[in-house]
Amino acid sequence: MMSIRRVISKIERNYIINNLKNEERIDGRGLWDYREWKIKHNLVASAEGSADVCLGDTRVITGLKYEVGEPFPDIPDEGVCTVMAELLPLASPLFERGPPDEQSIELARVVDRGIRHADCIQTKKLCIKENEAVYILFVDIYVINYSGNLIDAGGISALTTLISSHIPEGKWVDDHVEWTGGYITGETIVKELPIVLTFGKIGDIIFIDPSLPEELICDGKISISVTKDKVTSIQKSGAATFSIDDIQMLNKKAMELGNLLRDNLNLWQYKVNIE
């Protein structure tokens, strides 16, 4: 068993920092390398889309459920997608039972905003009848093992879930909805693929994908969501401060690494075809 404490000893902290100064990480990575990604899709038959994503030892399972409901009055022809995250107490001794805490709300919100502002979900295609019936999608993220950087793992797992989705197709008949017998799949619902990348900062050293010990000692983090050519959301968290030069550098870096990761993961391979 790995022992996890909230506080890291000074000697371990210094070891991590001295390594980082030489552009080395304790797990052998460079400053701009991700841990290994492993992705499985469509593993939960009761969900209308699901993904099991491992980023190193961090493991996240996400599922999608739908409901048909009334649209918001200000967007009568658009469906709704909400993201929820739960840090299961089984995932780490640092997580406790109870209603969602700040960390799980931040995870859900950052993933949600990354997707929402990126022209990712085609909400107009989630409309069955204007003013009457739209799809409401629930993307629920469950953390199964916590070993740092939940936001990036959660982002990829939410995206894979949406791509693998297959929702019963509805039509409006007289005054109610009926199933057409077909399905709407991720190919119709998803357009852009926003990737969220999290950078940690210790002193004046910045690096990507903090592992658990790095996350516990870092001064702060910054998560940047990028599409192919745009930055769509940024979240600075923790007590670190970033200079304007740092932020400019990180935006460029996020774009470059985001495109690289999008190509490497090739998420469209996880789409599901249902006849």
Added chain:
Amino acid sequence: MTLLIKDEYPEKLFREDGKRLDGRDLKELRPIKLEVGILNNADGSAYLEWGNNKIFAAVYGPREVHPHHLAKPDKGILRVFYRMATFSVFERKRPAPGRREKEISMIITDCLEPVLFLELYPGTSFEVFIDVIEADGGTRCASTTVAALALADAGIPMKSLVTSVAVGKIDGKIVVDLSGIEDKAGEADLPCAITWFNEEISLLQFDGDMDLNELDTFLKLAKDALKEIYEMQLNALKSKYITIQEKYNGGQVKQ
């Protein structure tokens, strides 16, 4: 809330050839896959696939009791938290734990406690977290089975393992290990668990109707099925160490 597809059950639960809808005989179990030690943060963990059920269990302890007033000065306490994921069922479940989850947590706690030596751990708690990722009938039995494995994987002294299975009655016939459809559309469901050190029943619930002779048949069938699952549990525990042994004897480890 509205869904486009309805959760309907077939009228008959047996096929023309006399087998059950998923092709099983009356006494046949669904395929079961058990793994231990899969979550490296927990003191002990296990994963189970039983038919379409997919369940994780993790054990933390002995550790400090939160909230503190629950601690007992003369013995440790066992707490089990059974939860279902929102997407584990046909209709999205609300994220907050409901009455059903709390009740099942309690009966699993009561079922597992007899095999532990809690008097050796005064003032501490053992916490078992069970998370159902996909549910398809018999999750309380599957959860008990996988939780017992997680406790054993944590190296906590136990008198024996605990194994659980459901027997029931569908279309007038007595069957072992009800699937989700059989559970909802059948006439009777009897989940039970056995503590192997004394071979006694440690979990017992019943819903449905039966005459006095049937209970006897129910329990006899259950015991055969339990033995079969018990062997699988033992193999799962052993296979973790066989894997380690092979790894170190195979010379794949750097000096």
